[in-house]
Amino acid sequence: MKYLTGFLAFWYNFIIGDDWTIAVGAVLALALGARMARSHAGAWLWLPLAVGLVLVLSLWRAVKAPDARM
Amino acid sequence: MFLILASFLASAVETVEALTIVLAVGITRGWRSVRLGVLAALGALTALVAALGPALTLIPIGVLRLVVGFLLLVFGMQWLRKAILRASGFVPLHDEAAVFEREMALAREAGPADRAGMDWYAFTLSFKGVFLEGTEVAFIVLTFGGTPGGIKLAAIGAAAAVLLVSATGVLVSRPLSRVPENTLKFAVGLMLTTFGVFWGGEGAGVDWPGADGALVAILAFLTVCSLILVASLSRYRRQQGAVAALRGG
Numbered sequence: 001m002k003y004l005t006g007f008l009a010f011w012y013n014f015i016i017g018d019d020w021t022i023a024v025g026a027v028l029a030l031a032l033g034a035r036m037a038r039s040h041a042g043a044w045l046w047l048p049l050a051v052g053l054v055l056v057l058s059l060w061r062a063v064k065a066p067d068a069r070m
Numbered sequence: 071m072f073l074i075l076a077s078f079l080a081s082a083v084e085t086v087e088a089l090t091i092v093l094a095v096g097i098t099r100g101w102r103s104v105r106l107g108v109l110a111a112l113g114a115l116t117a118l119v120a121a122l123g124p125a126l127t128l129i130p131i132g133v134l135r136l137v138v139g140f141l142l143l144v145f146g147m148q149w150l151r152k153a154i155l156r157a158s159g160f161v162p163l164h165d166e167a168a169v170f171e172r173e174m175a176l177a178r179e180a181g182p183a184d185r186a187g188m189d190w191y192a193f194t195l196s197f198k199g200v201f202l203e204g205t206e207v208a209f210i211v212l213t214f215g216g217t218p219g220g221i222k223l224a225a226i227g228a229a230a231a232v233l234l235v236s237a238t239g240v241l242v243s244r245p246l247s248r249v250p251e252n253t254l255k256f257a258v259g260l261m262l263t264t265f266g267v268f269w270g271g272e273g274a275g276v277d278w279p280g281a282d283g284a285l286v287a288i289l290a291f292l293t294v295c296s297l298i299l300v301a302s303l304s305r306y307r308r309q310q311g312a313v314a315a316l317r318g319g
Contacts, residue, residue, distance in 0.1 A: 037275035
């Protein structure tokens with residue numbers, strides 16, 4: 001059990017890292033991008049903007065809550 | 071070229087961090103077990119890339135690009151976030167000299183752990199240092215396998231960085247504290263995020279105007295956004311400091 005918890009914790013830290021909003025934001029940005037691409041709605045413009053928004057949100061959280069910085 | 075450079079810079083940053091741990095343990099506790107720990111970690115990382123690399127070819131290219139794009143986006147934005155927080159002063163800059171001193175003190179305090187002629191403390195610490203710092207690089211190299219010939223180019227970049235940083239570290243026998251680590255992290259974060267947006271977008275069915283040329287436009291956009299964020303956060307931090315000083319005084 002200890003090894004399984006350690007294994008899962010390693011992958012959580014590796015992929016999710018310091019701030020879970022980045023991983024969730026990346027999934028949402030790509031999912032919405034795929035939807036927009038199917039309806040030919042300028043998905044190429046959306047993706048860079050979405051990444052910028054996720055970064056702003058993550059940095060804002062880090063600035064407001066020192067625990068979320070590292 | 072862009073791909074080799076991204077892989078080279080990412081590997082250089084991680085190698086500098088691993089080198090600090092290896093040097094601290096080696097100087098304090100002797101080199102034999104440390105050398106074995108480093109070799110074992112490099113072997114484990116090579117096995118990881120060799121095992122997962124060919125498996126990537128079995129995944130349909132669209133799905134692969136989406137997964138690779140997601141991973142690069144996540145890694146890239148994490149690096150970029152940390153670099154922006156450091157550049158704006160919210161998080162102290164990474165100090166390799168301080169890490170080196172701390173690791174040396176810990177290695178001195180740890181009691182002797184000799185068994186069968188091996189110092190297992192030194193072995194484990196150097197193995198963990200190299201393997202953990204190297205795993206991210208191994209995954210970056212693997213994710214670049216999503217493009218034709220990408221894995222080879224990324225591996226060349228990574229190998230060149232590991233050789234260059236290790237050789238320099240061995241020559242000077244001190245941690246490479248003069249390497250502008252935050253600037254490198256900033257550049258790598260921008261490159262990984264750019265590739266993540268591009269490949270993730272292709273995997274999601276996005277048709278990029280100008281095909282590969284869109285990479286340059288995405289990179290330029292993200293660079294401008296990041297610099298604006300650094301400037302805004304620095305200004306906000308100064309204002310917060312001024313308000314705190316007024317309240318205190």
